[in-house]
Amino acid sequence: MYLDSLEIFGFKSFADKTKINFEKGITAIVGPNGCGKSNIVDAIKWVLGEKQAKNIRGEKMEDIIFAGTDQRKPLSLAEVSLVINNTNRILNIDSDTVTVTRRVFRDGESEYMINKSPVRLKDIEELFLDTGLGKASYSVMEQGKIDLILSTKAEDRRYIFEEAAGISRFKVQKKESLKKLEDTTVNLERLNDIIKEIEREKDFKAKQAEKTKIYFGLREKYKKNDIALQLLRYRDFQKKLQKVTDDRQRIFDEREELSKKVALISSENENDEKRKNDIQLQLFEWDKKLHTYTVKVEDIDGKTSRNKQLIQQQQQRIETTTLRIKEIDEAIKRLTEEKEKNIEQSHTIVKNIVNDKEQLENLYTHRKKKIQNIHAYRDSIEQKKQAIKDLETTVKKLRESLEIVIRQLVDAIEKRKHELESSEAQREQVRERIHAALTGAEENLHKALHNLSLNLVNEAMDAIKKIDFMALKQDIQLFENYEDGFRSILFDKTGIHAQKEHLDSNIHKATTDIEQLRNDINQLEVSIRSEQEELEEVNNMITRVEKDLSKNENEKAWIDKHIQTIERQIIEDTKQKTHLENEIQRITQNINELLKEIEHWQNSLVEFNEKSNELKQQIHELIAKRDEIDKRIIGRKQSSKK
Known part of the structure; x- marks a missing residue:
């Protein structure tokens, strides 16, 4: 088993996709300072599962992603793929080549793959146990690592010898087993606590069950007593109902006698009642019409008052909007002046930047000559x-x-x-x-x-x-x-x-x-x-x-951004001004319509007042006739009672 190749993309200084082939016999990478030797070693350690950013010379894991330069934008991810020749099947995978890939994104999310299949970090670590490969194994030695190993304590060197002896896998398995045993012990302790809690609740539930049994007995007794009480109330109600029925029959008999007397009086008053009803009906109609006129008059008064209030409110809105338009005009003028001032400052800064760059170019040439x-x-x-x-x-x-x-x-x-x-x-x-x-x-x-x-x-x-x-x-x-x-x-x-x-x-x-x-x-x-x-x-x-150039460039960027902000504000204020002017036109139109409605309602009010006065005079005449009929009817009733 040996490293076949290494593909790096977006990792530290490797902005472009870079592939490094490792032929048989290559055991070290050498080169001048700054050529990327340590970055290659960091990439190998990282793809093999390194989780600590400080071990690959970074403060946090996002630092390993290419951060960009003046000519190139920063990348959103870093990816490293390590291709291993597995023809002798040292790795427990049935494939001649094994490709281990790791990606990290700027949001902190990571991906791990073996032969393009998603896996866990733990799977990668277990794959390389006892093989000599790993994030901290003896097979990858960066610059100064050998001196560090020789100068460290024996306990710190033990891991390397364990890895070389092939017992690291068993130590990891032992560690996992001890962790599982510890978790099992904790779970057993939790189960014992739960059992004790259930036993305590068991006694409490038994007491509650006893109380519940007493409660149901008392509730059954209460139901029986309540039924007996309702039965007594029902019998008492039956007696009272019989008495009321007898009184009702007696009253019906007395009413029959009175009805005969009333029939005689009613026959005499029938004509007067008919005339009275006709008058009352006419009074009702006229009163209804008068009420309609009154409601309309009140409605017209209310609408007129509301319209006047609306007109006053709209006029106040026009004044407020006019003041706001004036403020916007002043703001636009102020922003325009500020924009011109910023543009002038930007031009001055651009000249300074050009001068700084020319001066830097001359200084670079002079420095090169001095060095030569x-x-x-x-x-x-x-x-x-x-x-x-x-x-x-x-x-x-x-x-x-x-x-x-x-x-x-x-x-x-x-x-x-x-x-x-x-x-x-x-x-x-x-x-x-x-x-x-x-x-x-x-x-x-x-x-x-x-x-x-x-x-x-x-x-x-x-x-x-x-x-x-x-x-x-x-x-x-x-x-x-x-x-x-x-x-x-x-x-x-x-x-x-x-x-x-x-x-x-x-x-x-x-x-x-x-x-x-x-x-x-x-x-x-x-x-x-x-x-x-x-x-x-x-x-x-x-x-x-x-420093002056950087300061001028930062200041120019800020001024350009500020100019854009001012332009957006001017556009926004202009839109708001146009909207307010349209609002004034709409309000003025509403005021004119409200004035027309008030004029129309005033004319209707005069007409309703005239009709209302005529109805009131007719109602007074009918009321006088109704009162005369009532006097005759009352006189007959008094005569009949005597």
């Missing part, structure tokens, strides 16, 4: 350091050669000194001078050789300069014929002394070159510090200009 200068200076320093190293190597070789030449020169002088000691007597004096000069030269050369062995070049050069070769040359000229070999040693162009002088010259030149190169390096370092100071100043200026 620093790199060039550093490259030159490295070259000069290498040249110093090469020259120091050359000086070392020259010193070794100089040491060899000086030793050869000492040996030659020593040999020639012995030859001079055995020369003729006549040249004894010259020989002694030469001997003394050679002895001094020998001592100085020994000092120079000793100083060279101690790496004291300047002291060695001083010791050599003390030798007076010119005086020695003059003395030796006396022995030209005798001392040809000695001269060749000291003064021949190809002799040992000439070789020493040549080496001295080369060492001095190399030392001078090294000193010059070191001075050049010091000067370059001064230039680098100067360039770095200027670069820091440029970076500070870039930071200030970028």
Whole structure:
């Protein structure tokens, strides 16, 4: 089993869909800082079930979704698919490849799939148990993880060894079993509490059942007593009913006698009653008509009053609406002025933004040039350091050669000194001078050789300069014929002394070159510090200009949004003004219609008042006739009673 490929879309910096193929043998991902190595590792850990955002370098899970840039919009989801080669069937799925997919949306909802089938996070975790794969397993090591593992406590490293040993599945199962056992224990405790509660309620219910039994016995006794009481009431009512029936019969007999007497009087009053009824009927009709006129008059008065109130209300509405229109006009004027002012500010800010961008472009170019200068200076320093190293190597070789030449020169002088000691007597004096000069030269050369062995070049050069070769040359000229070999040693162009002088010259030149190169390096370092100071100043200026640019862009966005708000408000106020003007026209039309109705009702009121006065006069005349008939009828009734 091995990782076949990884598909990433919308996860952190991977805005586009990216597929990474893992061929056999790939065990690590390397690259420069910021190229996305850690994001790939985070994607693998996340798709394998990582639930803590901080473990994948985020504060919350929504942070892993691509947040967008100046050129690209943010995405609404992040998706990672891990394709695993399962030809050896290590994973418990009957498929050669297993694709594990995880999605997360900005609302916090997550989806998990295995081979495009929805599953739970727990299913993914169980699938990779004991396989070495997992959100915190040893198979995925991000940068610095190995050092962290080696420096952690033994308890913290135990999980990795358990995963490698293949016992993590059993630990998870044990943990789940213990949790189920704990839940079962809690449920048993709850059942015991419920049983105790039921037992307490059982005693209470038994007492209630006893009380209920007593209640039903008392209710049955109450029903029997109530029936007996109703029976007694019924018998008493029967007695009273018989008495009332007897009284009623007696009254009927008395009424029969009175009816006969009344019949005589009624026959006399029949004609008067008929005339009275006719008058009463006519009075009723006229009174009804008068009431109709009165109602109409009151209705007209009410309508007139209501219309006047409506007219007054409508006029007040017109005044209020007119004031509102005036306020809207002032608001539109104020908003228009504010809009023009904001537009002017926006144009000013746009100019500032353009200037800031141009200044930033110049600063970026200047910073790039400074960085290039620093790199060039550093490259030159490295070259000069290498040249110093090469020259120091050359000086070392020259010193070794100089040491060899000086030793050869000492040996030659020593040999020639012995030859001079055995020369003729006549040249004894010259020989002694030469001997003394050679002895001094020998001592100085020994000092120079000793100083060279101690790496004291300047002291060695001083010791050599003390030798007076010119005086020695003059003395030796006396022995030209005798001392040809000695001269060749000291003064021949190809002799040992000439070789020493040549080496001295080369060492001095190399030392001078090294000193010059070191001075050049010091000067370059001064230039680098100067360039770095200027670069820091440029970076500070870039930071200030970028802040100004960001501030101007935010201010322009706010002003543009405010201008849109003002335009919407102006449109809304204009619509409201038009609506109010139409409302005034409608109210004015209603007032005119109400005035016409009032005029019509006033004319009707005059007509109804005239008819009402005529009916009142006729009603008074009929009432007088009715009263005269009533007097005759009353007189007959009084006569009949007597």
